[in-house]
Structure formats: C-alpha cells, structure tokens
Amino acid sequence: MESLFLALDFEDKHQARTFLHNHQLTGVPVKVGMELYYKEGPSLLYELKEAGHPIFLDLKLYDIPTTVYRTMRNMGSLALDFVNVHATGGSTMIRAAKEGLQDGGADQTKLLAVTVLTSFEEETMQREWRVTDSLHELVGHYARLGQENGADGVVCSPHEAMSIQKECGEDFYRMTPGIRLRTDEQEDQKRTATPSLAREMGASGIVVGRSVTRSTTPEATYERLKKEWERHVNETTVS
Ligand SMILES: O=c1ccn([C@@H]2O[C@H](COP(=O)(O)O)[C@@H](O)[C@H]2O)c(=O)[nH]1
Numbered sequence: 001m002e003s004l005f006l007a008l009d010f011e012d013k014h015q016a017r018t019f020l021h022n023h024q025l026t027g028v029p030v031k032v033g034m035e036l037y038y039k040e041g042p043s044l045l046y047e048l049k050e051a052g053h054p055i056f057l058d059l060k061l062y063d064i065p066t067t068v069y070r071t072m073r074n075m076g077s078l079a080l081d082f083v084n085v086h087a088t089g090g091s092t093m094i095r096a097a098k099e100g101l102q103d104g105g106a107d108q109t110k111l112l113a114v115t116v117l118t119s120f121e122e123e124t125m126q127r128e129w130r131v132t133d134s135l136h137e138l139v140g141h142y143a144r145l146g147q148e149n150g151a152d153g154v155v156c157s158p159h160e161a162m163s164i165q166k167e168c169g170e171d172f173y174r175m176t177p178g179i180r181l182r183t184d185e186q187e188d189q190k191r192t193a194t195p196s197l198a199r200e201m202g203a204s205g206i207v208v209g210r211s212v213t214r215s216t217t218p219e220a221t222y223e224r225l226k227k228e229w230e231r232h233v234n235e236t237t238v239s
Pocket of ligand 1: 007009033058114116117118119155156177178179189207208209210211
C-alpha cells in the first residue's frame with residue numbers, strides 16, 4: 001500500500017499541476033486538502049486519478065451523521081484511497097461515514113479518523129478544549145472510538161503511532177503528518193518527526209507538505225524523504 005503522501009497545498013490546480021510536472025512527481029501519492037479541493041472540486045481528483053496518483057482526500061468531515069453519510073456516499077464514486085472525518089464527531093457520525101462510503105460503492109477507500117491535530121500540543125489542547133486527559137490518552141481514546149465504529153485507521157502524530165499500533169493492531173492504519181527533515185523546522189506544527197523517526201515510532205504512512213513544496217530543490221528533497229522513509233519500511237519489514 002502507498003505510504004508517502006505529498007500534500008498538495010497549493011492555491012489552484014495550475015500551481016499543483018505545474019509543480020508536479022516540473023519536479024518529476026507525476027504519479028506520486030498525493031494528499032488533497034481543503035485549500036485546493038474547495039477551489040477546484042472533484043474535477044481535480046479525476047485529473048489526478050487519470051495521471052495515476054493515489055489520492056488521500058483530506059477534508060476532515062465534521063457534521064451531523066446524515067450530512068456526513070450523504071457526503072461520503074457522494075465521495076464513494078470517486079474511488080479514492082483515503083478519506084477522513086474528525087473522530088470528535090462521535091461514534092454515530094463515524095459509522096455514518098463508513099456506511100456512506102460503502103453505499104457509494106467505495107469498498108477500497110479507507111476511512112481515517114482524525115484524532116488530535118498535529119498542530120496541537122498538550123497544554124493548549126487541555127486549556128482550550130477544557131479536558132484533563134493527557135494528549136496521549138485522548139488520541140488513544142479517539143483511535144479506539146474510530147476502530148469500534150468502522151474506521152480503518154487514524155490520523156495522528158508519529159508520537160502516538162506505536163501505542164495505537166499496540167492497542168488497535170498493525171492493520172489499523174496510522175497516517176502521520178507533521179513530517180520534517182529537521183525537527184527544529186516546525187512552522188505551525190507542534191508534534192513533528194523525521195521520516196525515520198516516524199517509522200521507528202510505528203507510523204504506517206507519512207504526509208509531507210512544505211518540506212517539499214517550499215524546498216528550493218523539491219525533487220531532491222522528496223527523494224531524500226522517500227529514501228529515509230523506505231529504508232526504514234524495508235528494514236522493519238525484513239527484521
Ligand atoms: O493532524 C493533522 C492533520 C492533517 N494535516 C495536514 O497535513 C499537511 C501537513 O503539511 P506540512 O506542510 O508538511 O506541515 C497539511 O496539508 C495539513 O492540512 C496536518 O498537518 N495535521
């Protein structure tokens with residue numbers, strides 16, 4: 001299964017297309033988020049599919065169960081690889097998302113439950129959400145909630161991936177954004193890791209965005225991240 005997704009956080013499809021083309025990245029697994037999808041809509045996804053890109057559509061749905069069901073049913077026809085909802089939407093909403101996908105004919109599309117965004121650290125989360133659980137406990141709780149209600153995996157930071165793997169099993173996918181070549185380059189991210197650290201900590205997949213898209217040498221940076229990630233994938237597979 002594809003496991004390194006390039007976040008196409010661009011203003012429009014022309015920028016995304018030009019970037020992929022200019023840096024020999026046509027066909028690589030991509031993550032399409034709100035910025036690009038709300039500008040371009042599903043036609044962009046058809047174009048990316050046509051060019052051979054595996055797609056993670058990262059819209060993080062959060063709404064009443066009926067709305068999420070109907071939205072996921074529509075998404076079902078897009079034959080995507082991954083889609084997601086916020087786990088905080090609750091058990092009924094997560095189940096509705098799964099049912100919507102299935103009724104839309106998307107048996108191959110994996111549903112991920114977003115736990116706690118990688119831009120949060122524990123102190124801010126506890127203060128702003130008025131919760132007393134540790135960040136680790138809360139992420140674990142949302143992972144279990146997701147699994148019990150039909151999600152195929154979670155979006156979490158690499159730092160929580162190992163305990164989720166232990167509790168929910170190897171097949172429960174841990175998609176981890178917040179990936180950096182150097183962990184002192186955080187920008188708005190708070191829980192970051194390098195690709196090799198992410199693998200050591202139990203991630204099944206990584207999302208890389210600005211490290212590549214803002215790099216002065218995107219192609220070389222992408223290859224470096226990929227090599228670092230795949231070396232670890234292979235090492236852990238062999239041992
Ligand atoms: O918890 C989350 C969930 C989603 N994201 C998304 O991943 C990329 C990360 O981009 P970088 O430039 O590598 O920081 C971005 O599209 C986010 O919307 C996340 O970062 N954290």
